[in-house]
Amino acid sequence: MGNVIYIVGIGPGEEQFFTGQAKKALESSDVIIGYTVYVDLVKPLFPNKEYRTTGMTKEIERCRLCFELAGNGKTVSLVCSGDAGVYGMASPMYELHPEFSEVDIEVIPGITAANSGAAMLGAPLNHDYCVISLSDLLTPWEMIEKRLKAAAIGDFAIAIYNPSSHKRADYLQKACDILLENGAGEDRACGFVENIGREGMKTTVCTLKELRTTPVNMFTTVFIGNSESFIQGEKLITKRGYSS
Amino acid sequence: MGNVIYIVGIGPGEEQFFTGQAKKALESSDVIIGYTVYVDLVKPLFPNKEYRTTGMTKEIERCRLCFELAGNGKTVSLVCSGDAGVYGMASPMYELHPEFSEVDIEVIPGITAANSGAAMLGAPLNHDYCVISLSDLLTPWEMIEKRLKAAAIGDFAIAIYNPSSHKRADYLQKACDILLENGAGEDRACGFVENIGREGMKTTVCTLKELRTTPVNMFTTVFIGNSESFIQGEKLITKRGYSS
Numbered sequence: 381m382g383n384v385i386y387i388v389g390i391g392p393g394e395e396q397f398f399t400g401q402a403k404k405a406l407e408s409s410d411v412i413i414g415y416t417v418y419v420d421l422v423k424p425l426f427p428n429k430e431y432r433t434t435g436m437t438k439e440i441e442r443c444r445l446c447f448e449l450a451g452n453g454k455t456v457s458l459v460c461s462g463d464a465g466v467y468g469m470a471s472p473m474y475e476l477h478p479e480f481s482e483v484d485i486e487v488i489p490g491i492t493a494a495n496s497g498a499a500m501l502g503a504p505l506n507h508d509y510c511v512i513s514l515s516d517l518l519t520p521w522e523m524i525e526k527r528l529k530a531a532a533i534g535d536f537a538i539a540i541y542n543p544s545s546h547k548r549a550d551y552l553q554k555a556c557d558i559l560l561e562n563g564a565g566e567d568r569a570c571g572f573v574e575n576i577g578r579e580g581m582k583t584t585v586c587t588l589k590e591l592r593t594t595p596v597n598m599f600t601t602v603f604i605g606n607s608e609s610f611i612q613g614e615k616l617i618t619k620r621g622y623s624s
Numbered sequence: 625m626g627n628v629i630y631i632v633g634i635g636p637g638e639e640q641f642f643t644g645q646a647k648k649a650l651e652s653s654d655v656i657i658g659y660t661v662y663v664d665l666v667k668p669l670f671p672n673k674e675y676r677t678t679g680m681t682k683e684i685e686r687c688r689l690c691f692e693l694a695g696n697g698k699t700v701s702l703v704c705s706g707d708a709g710v711y712g713m714a715s716p717m718y719e720l721h722p723e724f725s726e727v728d729i730e731v732i733p734g735i736t737a738a739n740s741g742a743a744m745l746g747a748p749l750n751h752d753y754c755v756i757s758l759s760d761l762l763t764p765w766e767m768i769e770k771r772l773k774a775a776a777i778g779d780f781a782i783a784i785y786n787p788s789s790h791k792r793a794d795y796l797q798k799a800c801d802i803l804l805e806n807g808a809g810e811d812r813a814c815g816f817v818e819n820i821g822r823e824g825m826k827t828t829v830c831t832l833k834e835l836r837t838t839p840v841n842m843f844t845t846v847f848i849g850n851s852e853s854f855i856q857g858e859k860l861i862t863k864r865g866y867s868s
Contacts, residue, residue, distance in 0.1 A: 389739075389743075391643065395644060396643065396644045396645035396648065397643050397644070397645060397733075398643065398644060399635065399640065399641050399642065399643055399735065400639060400640045400641070400642060400644075401640040401641060404640065463735075463739045463742075463743075464743070465739060465742040465743055465747050465748075465749055465750050466739065466749060466750065466753075467750065467751065467864060468747075468750065468864075470742075470743070470746070470747035470750060471747040471750040471751075471861055471862060471863055471864045472864060473747075474746055474747050474856060474859055474861045475861065475863070477856070478856070487742075487743035487744075487746070487747065488743065489641075489735050489739045489740045489742070489743035490735070490739075491643065491707075491733050491734070491735055491739075492739060495633075495707045495709060495710065495733045495734075495735075495736060495739075496733045498707075498709040498714075498731075498733070499633075499707075499708070499709055499714070499731035499732065499733035500731075502714070502718055502731070503709050503712075503714035503715040503717075503718050503731065504709075505709055505710060505755075506709050506710065506711065506712065506714060506715040507711065507715075507757075507763070508754065508755060508756045508757060508763075508768075508771050509710075509754070509755050510752065510753070510754045510755075510775075510778075510780065511749075511752060511753050511754075512752045513751075513752060517865070518864055518865020518866065519751070519752075519865050519866050520866060523779070523866060524752075526777075526778055526779070527752050527778045527779070527780065529778070530774040530775065530777050530778025530780070531754075531774065531778065533770075533774050533777075534754075534770055534771045534773070534774025534775065534778075535767070535770070535771070536754065536771065536774070612718060612721070612722070615718055617715055617718045617719065618715060619715055619719070620711060620712075620715045620716060620762055621761070621762020621763050622762065622763050622764060622767060
């Protein structure tokens with residue numbers, strides 16, 4: 381074998397969220413590569429593999445390492461949390477691929493936080509929805525603002541990734557303000573999930589007004605309902621269709 | 625046990641896309657319920673269960689059957705393709721739940737076609753994205769039009785579900801026209817995947833202009849790139865960030 385790289389989405393964390401396809405790819409690999417946190421989730425399941433880790437921001441370095449090892453005849457898995465194609469490594473791997481055309485790459489899908497978090501919160505998406513990241517490391521804030529505005533005008537249910545970090549403590553508040561300025565009411569049904577699929581998982585439902593002043597951390601996925609969403613007990617529900 | 629209903633997303637079809645959690649829920653169930661096509665995917669894996677099927681449009685009937693069986697002490701799985709929370713049964717189940725409050729319900733997430741199809745097509749989402757259904761069975765077409773317009777203005781990558789049916793042969797063409805009228809160019813990089821995770825899986829890349837006149841069937845998921853997406857060989861790639 382060798383000369384194959386699997387870009388593997390493992391879902392939110394716990395083994396129960398791995399697909400059979402992801403397990404098979406990892407099992408068939410000689411080397412498993414990833415950011416330390418994700419590699420630590422995989423190691424106990426496949427203890428007899430060679431593991432290579434790189435830091436969080438060393439992503440292109442990590443991609444090149446995959447291609448080098450695969451070029452030397454190894455079967456390689458590059459591990460991503462959630463889905464490899466949602467703010468993940470599938471894209472930079474394909475961008476580098478022309479330099480290493482002797483290597484095959486295959487993306488193995490996983491459950492992204494929009495969907496795993498939704499399951500825990502009830503049914504907050506369930507109709508047309510958007511996924512928006514508030515991280516401005518690779519995207520200008522003006523673009524994020526434009527997307528939030530469009531999502532509000534289009535009355536989408538919204539899943540927000542990376543709602544906060546040390547440097548961006550007020551980004552979720554700014555995002556809520558953009559939604560409020562573009563048609564979402566203060567009583568819009570919202571919710572958030574902390575530590576999806578890991579120890580300490582917790583769901584909270586609230587209004588958009590309450591969300592605006594709630595401190596959330598980077599391990600949180602935030603859900604904004606559409607205009608017909610509602611809170612029922614501890615669950616956030618978006619209807620499948622519109623009652624016209 | 626009994627008095628529990630699992631609403632199980634099984635992913636696009638083949639067993640390899642099931643999560644461990646979905647398999648465990650099905651294994652622990654007395655009765656497995658669903659639309660015929662999905663039940664037929666599950667039956668060979670768990671042959672010794674009681675199966676109940678209902679037709680495609682009998683969804684509320686299907687939900688009530690779940691609650692009745694669970695109320696009689698059975699552990700029940702309601703099977704959905706893809707993710708149970710994306711145009712799925714999670715929402716109607718929660719809407720009916722107050723009538724049957726002695727029953728617990730739990731949503732088991734699965735891989736939705738936006739993500740499984742993306743993996744097969746390369747990395748077409750990979751940044752902020754929208755999921756939009758063109759089915760107007762439960763949603764007025766004016767709302768779908770508004771969402772498509774907002775998605776184009778927000779420069780989202782877009783996954784389109786239910787792009788066509790016998791009655792709606794020209795809906796994808798209409799959708800492409802709305803995108804073209806709202807800022808997407810004729811050369812916008814697009815693609816589509818037929819029969820995701822099933823026999824006959826096929827990916828195609830094309831421009832928005834070409835997509836506009838391509839006949840697609842109901843087993844197709846369509847992807848529209850954002851303004852920085854590009855086609856590389858047979859793959860559709862959306863960059864992780866914006867090169868500013």
